[in-house]
Amino acid sequence: MIRKLCAAVLCVAVIGTSGADPVLPKAPPVRLAVVNSYGEALSVRYFSATVDAIARAVEPRQLLIHEYDPPSFLKAAKTNAFDISIASSGLSSLMLERTNGSALLTLTSFRAKDPNHANGAAVVVRGDRTDLQTKGDLAGKDLAVVGRQAFAGWQVPAGDMIRQGLDPEHYFGSVTEVGMPMTNVLDAVKSGKADGGFVITCLLEELESEGKVKPGDFRVIGERKGDSGFRCRHSTMLYPGWFLSVKPSLGSADARRVLKALLDLPPSGRSGLYWTVASDRKTMRDLFTLMNLEPEPRGIRWALREYWQYVFGAAILLVILILYSSVITGMTRKRTVALMKSEEDRLRAELELKKQSEKIGSLEKVRAVGLISSMLAHELKQPLAVIMNYAQGLEMRLSRGTMKEEALRHSLSEIEKAGEEADAIVDRVRNFVKGKESAHVPLDLTSEVNRTVETFRRHTDSPITVTVPWSPTLIVCGDPVELGIIFMNLLRNAETATSKNDPGHPPRITITMRREGERAVAEVADNGPRLTDEAFSRLSELGKSTRKEGLGLGLGITKELAEGLGGSIKFERRSERGLTVTVTVPLCPEDKVKAYWSEQKTKNA
The missing domain is CATH 3.40.190.10 (Periplasmic binding protein-like II)
Known part of the structure; x- marks a missing residue:
């Protein structure tokens, strides 16, 4: 009885359900x-x-x-x-x-x-292009592809080229992406816009079977054979x-x-x-x-794509920090500028006071370094030139294979002597800088002056004329570096004095030398403008200059060096224009000259 009731209820439920039109969600x-x-x-x-x-x-x-x-x-x-x-x-x-x-x-x-x-891919060219028979014929030619993300249309043939050691991006004259569909590649090749193209395998066969492409319109170059079971023309791996x-x-x-x-x-x-x-x-x-x-x-x-929200937030925070830092920095900069200006004014005043209180002698020594370095370079040129000449001669004779032992020994001896001379020059300059008394040796004043004049002529850019009339041999006891400094300074001062001459008075320097008793006298005269009384009076004061921008140190060193040789310097205004500087140096005693040359002969023997 229960079973029948349940069946009846089930039938009613089924009938009721089938009579309804349920609404299901659309998938x-x-x-x-x-x-x-x-x-x-x-x-x-x-x-x-x-x-x-x-x-x-x-x-x-x-x-x-x-x-x-x-x-x-x-x-x-x-x-x-x-x-x-x-x-x-x-x-x-x-x-x-x-x-x-x-x-x-x-x-x-x-x-x-x-x-x-x-x-796979097929490399296609127009059927009537007899000049294109192999892939190598496409080198430097124009290529059409659908795009570099196309598998058969680019990646497959490009991969084959890379395996062959070729760079597909630079192998062709140009690579034009014509876009999908791939028939665009065939259109570009057929119209002559491209010399060749990459297409997918079986595309030509499919279009030929449909009558859309005539057999012979296109030709596949670099065709691979031996892939059994594959019936389409192809130029690459499959x-x-x-x-x-x-x-x-x-x-x-x-x-x-x-x-x-x-x-x-x-x-x-x-x-x-x-x-x-x-x-x-x-x-x-x-x-x-x-x-x-x-x-x-x-x-x-x-990372940017996955975490762009965090990156954006961090960027905003960074911008805020930068703006805040800029504001604080601007305020600090203003205060710092004010403090720096005050400090600069104080330091400038102290520096000016220090300059005024420095001793002229110390300042003179510091400025002398430049002049001494210049003269050192001048004095070293001769021994270094000897070394270079002999070294180059040795190299040439060795390369020709004509070098004899006697010549080699002579050249090495000359190089050694030149090296010793250069070493002596450095020692003399070093002793001068350190304030040590230099060794005075007999020197021909005329020769030393002429050599200094030649150096001056080589290094000056001015059109000044330097005249040195003939003079007798004047042997003095001194140091060649010190004598060079004395006369180089006088030449430079005379050059500066005559640099502002008018066209009617071309700059000119005359150096005359003579003997007065037991002393050698050298006069350096220029035709520069006549000095005022004030400017002339400053010449006798060590450290004073006749030029506004000068320090007067050149003449100060010159006077010190001349006095170190037992001599003196005197300044005299010429009658019309210019200045004459007279350098007086004792002559070297005859017995000292003989002893010196005897000693040199013994050393060279």
Whole structure:
């Protein structure tokens, strides 16, 4: 009795339910992405049977079809814009590695019986281009491609070139991206806008079978032979055929029904397309490594994309800190500038006071370093020139193989003597700087003056004329460096004094030498402007200068050196214009001269 009651209630419930019209939530559509390589509606022509089978498998859900080129396909995958995709094996693999999903099936046909070797590239040229027979003939020519993200349209042939040691980016004269569909490449080659192009395998065969391209319009160069089971002309290695992939947004039940429907689908179309499973993806991984097309590294771009909110917040905080720091820095700078100005004024006053209180003698020694260095360089030129001449002569004779032992010994001896002379010059200048008394030796004053004049002429830029009339031999006891400093200073001062002469008085210096008793007298006269009484009186004061910008140190050193030789310096205004400086130095005693030359002969013996 209870069983009958329950059955009756169940019947009523079923009848009541069947009589009602329940409202069920509408399932979202299934989104199919197809990469369009051929230029027509693929869902109608090339993949019509596949699309129909997928539509039936996902019923009652609606199937929406979207066509993409390679770049937009990869972008759409990042935004989860589709659930199922049909694309080349390479493009699909990059998409799956960079996002998520799984490749279920591989497309093949009667032209490619092995799904692992069903996709590649053909390098095409116009059929009447007899000058293009090999890939090497395309060097420096114009190339057309759909884009650098296309698997068969760029990555596959570029990878083959890299394996051959070629750089695909610089091998051709130009690489023009004409965009999808791939028939754009054929149009560019046919019109002459490009010399050659990269296209997917079997494209020519498919278009020729439909009558859209005449046999002979295009020719495949670098054609590979020996790939059994592949009936399309190709110029590269072969890779797996196109993949059908699913994203996690497609439920497992729908994915299973799609898989079963496509595996049960018989070959369709002129090409006999059917879906199967590829078992070898190593060739693609090797190509990705070669082309540096590994999945996106987690670098700066990835970090910015994943954590842009935090980066933006940190940037705002950084801007606030920078503005705050700028305000504080500006306020601090104003106060610092005021303090620095006050400190600078104080330091300037102290420095001025210090300059006024410094002793002229100390200042004179400091400024003398420049002059001494100049004279040192002058004195060293002669021994260094001897060393260089003998060294160059030795090198030339050694290179010719004519060097004899006697000549070698003579040259080395001369080099040694010149080195000793240079060492002596350095010692004399060092002793002068340190205030030590230099060794005075017999010197021909006339020769020393003439040598100083020659040095002055070589280094002056002014049109001044220096005249040295003949004079007798005047042997004085002194140091060649000190004598050079004395007369170089006098020449420079005379040059400065005559630099402002008017055109009617060309600058001129005259040096006359004579003997007066036991003293040698040298007069340096110039024709510069006549000195005022004030300027002339300052000449006798050590450290004073007749020029506003001068320190008067040159004449101070000159007087000190002359007095060190036992001599003196006197200044005299000439009657019309100019100044005469008279340097008086004792002559060297005759017995000292003989002893010196005797000693030199003994050393040189």
